[in-house]
Amino acid sequence: MAAAMILLIMRKPGNIRVMQHALDHLGHSSKGISTEAELQAALAEPISPRLGVVDVTDFSTDVWSMCTRLQNHNIPFIVLSAPQTLNLDNHSLAYGATSVLRKPIAKSALLQLIHGLAA
Amino acid sequence: MERLSTGVDGLDEILHGGLIPQRSYLIRGGPGRGKTTLGLHFLTAVDDGESALFIGFQEPEAQLHSNAASLGIDVSAINFLSLAPDAQFFTEQQSYDVFAAADVEQQPLVEAIIQAVEHHRPTRVFVDSLSQLRFLATDIFQYRKQVLSFLRYLTQQGTTVLFSSESSHELPDDDLQFIADGVINLEAGVAGPVIRISKMRGSSFRFGMHHMRVADGGLKVFPRMIPASSRQAGFQLQRWGTGVKKIDELLHGGLVANTVSLITGPSGTGKSTLAALFVAEAARQGHRASVFLFEEEIAFFLRRAKDLHLPLEEPFADGRILIEQIEPMRYLVDEFIMRVREQIEEAGVKMVVLDSVTGFEVALGGESIRERLHAFAKGLSRMGITILLINEIEATTGAFRVSEKSISYLSDNVIFLRYMEVDGMLKKAIGVLKKRLSSFDNRLHTFEIGSPGVFKIGEPIHGLRGVLGGTPMPQEES
Incomplete structure (x- = not known):
């Protein structure tokens, strides 16, 4: 399978680091995004991202406009949320998330899902 | 292994x-x-x-x-x-x-x-x-x-x-x-x-x-000292005397070596001085002895001995007598015992004086003195060391007790010093209560401390009863 570009839309540098490390092992390239401007720039690049992974917990409501941008570019995305955030989960699905996963996520399960969606 | x-x-x-x-x-x-x-x-x-x-x-x-x-x-x-x-x-x-x-x-x-x-x-x-x-x-x-x-x-x-x-x-x-x-x-x-x-x-x-x-x-x-189950080989019934004829006669020749002796009495009766006599005599005979002072400072101890013409300064200076001042608040008991063991092993010490049991108890900081003193005294005696324990009795007169700490059982020998009031005068009496390995003079004697003679033992006390209580009365003729 060809390497896919995956957008990691997250605020915590630590989360971007561990996600990138895991995706590197799978042979995918990834880009950390923490603001809407960065997302806009990434979407304007010639290589189109194949998947987005959005950690909604550390963002304010601006995260929904980022989800909308992904949806508008037909980029599927997975939402990561904290436990007991049912409201966020519902919003995520309403804004087009393919799947909502609760943190912490079993690494192997997430990578398998990403791998499948990015294929 | x-x-x-x-x-x-x-x-x-x-x-x-x-x-x-x-x-x-x-x-x-x-x-x-x-x-x-x-x-x-x-x-x-x-x-x-x-x-x-x-x-x-x-x-x-x-x-x-x-x-x-x-x-x-x-x-x-x-x-x-x-x-x-x-x-x-x-x-x-x-x-x-x-x-x-x-x-x-x-x-x-x-x-x-x-x-x-x-x-x-x-x-x-x-x-x-x-x-x-x-x-x-x-x-x-x-x-x-x-x-x-x-x-x-x-x-x-x-x-x-x-x-x-x-x-x-x-x-x-x-x-x-x-x-x-x-x-x-x-x-x-x-x-x-x-x-x-x-x-x-x-x-x-x-x-x-x-x-x-x-x-x-x-x-x-x-390491906490645990007494050996038996004495070291070569145990001998050597006697340690004081060099003061009348005290040694009381003990029928002196304290048997490798035993535990309790010198007990109220404050100021002369317990430390009596122990110093044993130490000085050991040094005179060419043996090494250690004195651990928990209460008195070395300079004061030597000064008192000098005033009594007790020859401690010279053997202290040449290392035959080792005197250490122990601040019990600074020492852990096992640390202190280790220090004693080091002196025994390194300097060949044969006699150890613990002055006093109360100071040792302070170092224990609340642990049971009976158990720890037992291990210390019995442990050393089974290593071939003669132990003198100085024990202070709180009560100056009154009902006679060897010790207020229930430690008399571990002593092979008990020498007691008492005050007694006679004709409005405060006098002192000495006696031997126990001597496991030999006979002793079981009569009470008056004594005085002061030169010449340091420890002057008087004649046996006759015609009085209640000496141990401190307020003797004439013995009624029957």
């Missing part, structure tokens, strides 16, 4: 020679108890051809170096693998919550350890602390399996492993205690820090709590 030194002499003694190689041992204890210091001692005790590896999860290498240097431990021979997070983890917000720690940390950690072990081929490893692995395991079963496998990996490489744990009510370390071949506990103790062995597979060890101290030079362990 081959033994590996822990790097701490006192601990090796408690372990009957040290650790059995290629096994794993747990060091338990709260923060600041000395777990890391003990680990460093273990690693610095490497012999030629050995290699030591410190695997640390908590402190960076530079900090370990600095802490060791402040204690005077040379760690230059130790290889360090620090798995502690650096400052950037915080400043660059490297914490994460997307994955469980086990998913992220375990693999690189295992790889780093394997790499270090294969590179250094250590014969000694200290892991500080293995409790950290608990946070990298998904459940308790995984943790236990991981620890077992990790320790087996190391010991199969020919390594002896010490590992520390941090236990709390919330996170007990019972599982590690089951897994380890031996468990060394560093605890608070009643009077000060103690070390206690609770498990040692395949080896006997000295039970109980042993005082310890982290000081210059690192960890010092003072």
